[in-house]
Amino acid sequence: MILTIGRIAEFFALARSDRTRAHAVRLSRELAGEYLSLYIPLCGHGSGRWRGHGRESEDAVRRACWVVWAAVYGLVCSAGPVALGDLVIFKNGDRLTGTIKSAADGKILIDTPFTGTVSADMAGIETFTTDQPVTFELQNGNALKQRAVPTTQPGMVDLDGMGVVAIGGIRRINPESLAPAPGAPAPGAPPAPAPPPPVKWTGSVKAGAIVTRGNSDTENFNINFDASRRSEKHRFTTAAGYFFGRQRDPNTGTESTTTNNWFVMGKYDYFITPKFYAYAQTRVEQDQVAKLDLRVIPGVGLGYQWYDTPTFKFSTEGGLDWVYEQYETGGTNEHFAARAAYHVEKKLNDTVTLFHDFEYLPSLHELNDFNINADAGIRTTLYKNLFSEFKVVWQFDSTPAPGASDSDFRYTLTIGFTF
Secondary structure (H helix, E strand, O other), X not given: OHHHHHHHHHHHHHHOOHHHHHHHHHHHHHHHHHHHHHHHHHHHOOOOOOOOOOHHHHHHHHHHHHHHHHHHHHHHHHHOOOOOOEEEEXXXXXXXXXXXXXXXXXXXXXXXXXXXXXXXXXXXXXXXXXXXXXXXXXXXXXXXXXXXXXOOOOOEEEEOOXXXXXXXXXXXXXXXXXOOOOOOOOOOOOOOOOOOOOOOEEEEEEEEEEEEOOOOEEEEEEEEEEEEEXXXXXXXXXXXXXXXXXXEOOOOOOEEEEEEEEEEEEEEEEEOOOOEEEEEEEEEEEEOOOOEEEEEEEEEEEEEEEEEOOOEEEEEEEEEEEEEEEEOOOOEEEEEEEEEEEEEEEEOOOOEEEEEEEXXXXXXXXXXXXXXXXXXXXXXXEEOOEEEEEEEEEEEEOOOOOOOOOEEEEEEEEEEEEO
């Protein structure tokens, strides 16, 4: 009996579409036969009114059934679509009648008159039909509002007048009825701001070399590395470099070292506000030509990031440093020093950037004891991450090691790449 009721529902679903009405005719004949197989045995065991009539009674019932089914089918065909609810047919043969409310994330929700709202996997559906147009959001981004009509193609849905689509090609049904996901803005609300870019290390590696032969015999090499990592509250900066140069007297053949120094530095900034930050840093360096065996400068202070845009950066810092110097000729010099510094960087266009740094370290014990570190340069992009850079570096020490100059200039031309 349950099977027959399900097939009756299928008959009405097929009969309301012109394209499937021929199939409804064949189904009506099958249903008539099923009805007879159920009803005639009951007639044989019913009241005395039917008992004893034999073959004549069965023929009369059969004719009556065909007349009834013909009349019902004629009414259905002439009346057009009949609202019997949406029909979902599963791959295992089960059928569910109700109203399709929505579908998303591989699940479909169906309101049924007896069991309430039922959730089912879209992957287990063979096909389905709807009484009224619903909104289909497809995987390719298209949105259509159509009625789903019967189709004999498995795994497909026939969008009335628009052709068939695979069930797997449907992303959502009636997306406007779905509740916003947790954390998502309510309908009509302004879009949420874009998430901040991922925190990652950026920096560069660069190297340069100048070698001359003939009237002069010189060799100069340098390699530099810098990297930084910035998040909302924290910024880490590190840098290192090595410079070496020598020359040979063409008359005597005597070699002398003209440059031999290196440095390593690390810095941490903690942003108290988006622009105001506290910092701690340490710089360690050595310069054999300047007879500086070791210089260590740790310090702390405060800074302000006046501008930090893709095309312009400017910051100032002030703090307290401890300066320790050890000379190759013997002796040391150590003192506390104030620190004032700034950094400026301007991107002129997509390929050219200018930069300049300045740092002043006056001793708190003697006003005539101070250090200055400054540089200025230009960087030009050659191809994608490949660039060339020209930089001038000036270092001044008012109390140099005995026999050393108080001022050093260095000019470097390097090729490097950014990451």
